[in-house]
Amino acid sequence: MSFFEEISPEMDRYLESHASSEPDILKRLRKETFRKTTQPHMISGYQQGRLLSILSKMLQPKNILEIGTFTGYATLCLAEGLKKDGKIITLDVNQELAYLPRKYFEESVFSNQIDFRLQDARDFLADNKTLFDLVFIDADKENYVEYLALIKPHLRSGSVVLFDNVLWYGKVLEENPKQKATQRIKELNSLIAQDEDFENLILPLRDGVNLMRMK
């Protein structure tokens, strides 16, 4: 789903019908997410899912980290590009919903490569020492600035990081935003743009994806 008025529903349908098709397991997961969850719009969805899949296939990562599993849609897209002996760690704190990603992970051809943990991402990043080739951050926006600092020691030259929702429904254009999430996202985008350790650009796909590469 696109939140930008510039992208009409017709254009959105056009974009979708001219992208690679979505594997059947993802179609079913998307439908079940819309049937069974109260905030289905949180799912990465078709176009962003294909972006994650293609990037992952280009990078062929050994270690992927996802912060914010939700129902596991993006996890399965990212897993499509893993090396044969690669692993994706995906973190969430929502115990009640965990049955849903678990069900699809078990069914997936990547089941042995997915390490789904119910753990706060801040605790994980502080305790764990793994270096990641690809990181997708799509969780609590208020902590995005903290995630940027915490993720850096887990990167090496060439690692790719994506932060989702960095246009925040267009609210990043507000001069003095009252909402904390908007303030944090604006701060994050500025920090990334000024950080000499990264090259980046914001892709205006869906709600905006900040695509970064560690130099």
Ligand SMILES: C[S@@+](CC[C@H](N)C(=O)[O-])C[C@H]1O[C@@H](n2cnc3c(N)ncnc32)[C@H](O)[C@@H]1O
């Ligand atoms: C936007 S959803 C993730 C969507 C998912 N990546 C996808 O593309 O389908 C955000 C998720 O982040 C989780 N979350 C929030 N705070 C978190 C934290 N501190 N650590 C890990 N996950 C967190 C929420 O429970 C929620 O399921």
